[in-house]
Amino acid sequence: MASSDRTLRAFIGYDMKRALNVVLGDLGIVLAGFGLRMTTYSTLVVIRDNPGLRQTRLAEILMIERPNLVLILDDLEEAELVTRIRAPDDRRAYELTATPKGKRLCEQATAAVNGHDTRMTRGLSDEEVAALHRALRQIELNGRTSDDPSEIPRP
Amino acid sequence: MASSDRTLRAFIGYDMKRALNVVLGDLGIVLAGFGLRMTTYSTLVVIRDNPGLRQTRLAEILMIERPNLVLILDDLEEAELVTRIRAPDDRRAYELTATPKGKRLCEQATAAVNGHDTRMTRGLSDEEVAALHRALRQIELNGRTSDDPSEIPRP
DNA sequence: TATTGTTATACTCTATAACTATA
DNA sequence: TATAGTTATAGAGTATAACAATA
Numbered sequence: 414m415a416s417s418d419r420t421l422r423a424f425i426g427y428d429m430k431r432a433l434n435v436v437l438g439d440l441g442i443v444l445a446g447f448g449l450r451m452t453t454y455s456t457l458v459v460i461r462d463n464p465g466l467r468q469t470r471l472a473e474i475l476m477i478e479r480p481n482l483v484l485i486l487d488d489l490e491e492a493e494l495v496t497r498i499r500a501p502d503d504r505r506a507y508e509l510t511a512t513p514k515g516k517r518l519c520e521q522a523t524a525a526v527n528g529h530d531t532r533m534t535r536g537l538s539d540e541e542v543a544a545l546h547r548a549l550r551q552i553e554l555n556g557r558t559s560d561d562p563s564e565i566p567r568p
Numbered sequence: 569m570a571s572s573d574r575t576l577r578a579f580i581g582y583d584m585k586r587a588l589n590v591v592l593g594d595l596g597i598v599l600a601g602f603g604l605r606m607t608t609y610s611t612l613v614v615i616r617d618n619p620g621l622r623q624t625r626l627a628e629i630l631m632i633e634r635p636n637l638v639l640i641l642d643d644l645e646e647a648e649l650v651t652r653i654r655a656p657d658d659r660r661a662y663e664l665t666a667t668p669k670g671k672r673l674c675e676q677a678t679a680a681v682n683g684h685d686t687r688m689t690r691g692l693s694d695e696e697v698a699a700l701h702r703a704l705r706q707i708e709l710n711g712r713t714s715d716d717p718s719e720i721p722r723p
Numbered sequence: 724t725a726t727t728g729t730t731a732t733a734c735t736c737t738a739t740a741a742c743t744a745t746a
Numbered sequence: 747t748a749t750a751g752t753t754a755t756a757g758a759g760t761a762t763a764a765c766a767a768t769a
Contacts, residue, residue, distance in 0.1 A: 428704040435711025505727040549583040556590025
């Protein structure tokens with residue numbers, strides 16, 4: 414009986430969670446080959462793309478809490494992929510930069526993640542993949558803007 | 569600078585994770601109104617749809633590990649939404665059934681989750697939502713069948 | 724007084740090994 | 747010996763409160 418979860422399959426959240434589970438499983442294997450996890454990889458990419466970024470802004474971009482980012486950066490710094498340098502204009506803050514080693518690893522890992530992405534979307538046309546991206550971003554937007562709890566019916 | 573994560577936005581896994589985060593956040597609020605979490609809700613639905621189901625099979629359907637299911641069922645049983653009854657033909661196993669109270673709550677919660685689902689997919693046409701379901705199931709399938717590690721290039 | 728980064732902590736979800744009782 | 751359910755435990759991700767240094 415392969416469809417015993419048919420009721421749940423009607424919900425977009427369930428199909429998203431099932432699909433994301435297998436995607437993250439595969440991605441985790443790929444990134445482990447570079448000594449990275451999902452969190453450290455995405456953090457490294459954003460730092461490489463935005464040199465001099467500070468932690469509060471980085472946490473906003475990645476939608477994670479600042480205390481959790483501290484541990485991720487500790488990992489990246491210990492692996493010599495990222496440096497924290499005191500900001501000259503604000504001695505409370507750090508400017509984050511990818512080291513040459515970090516940039517190289519980021520590029521190699523990104524190539525592998527591109528391959529992973531291609532594998533995961535196999536069987537879908539370019540237009541279908543583009544539509545998938547659009548739909549997911551629309552849903553993210555819907556979720557952000559429905560923060561008004563008055564819209565949410567309660568029992 | 570709203571697109572500082574543009575590199576990551578090219579990956580389907582990133583857009584899926586961002587979208588799922590907001591969906592699960594909203595869904596969590598909806599389900600909390602019924603005293604349920606995501607895990608207890610989906611477990612309750614599958615039990616109601618498949619009376620007499622046993623735990624090993626249920627864990628397979630939901631793709632969770634059996635030890636983790638035990639705690640979920642403890643919750644559902646303590647809330648008197650589900651019963652574990654010794655299988656007459658195999659005294660190691662339990663037959664899982666939703667109580668009348670469990671069926672009522674399941675129906676009410678499902679109505680609320682339907683509303684949540686509609687809110688989350690707002691701005692998307694019926695055809696776009698259908699395409700989204702199809703794409704996500706294709707990706708889940710791709711992930712399942714690419715279990716062969718020989719396909720995954722390593723550094 | 725407010726902000727940056729930090730520490731400590733707690734809770735959920737997830738994953739594995741080892742146990743018991745039955746088969 | 748194999749299976750169904752269970753216990754114990756550990757890891758990762760996530761969330762909040764409170765702190766020191768600086769603004």
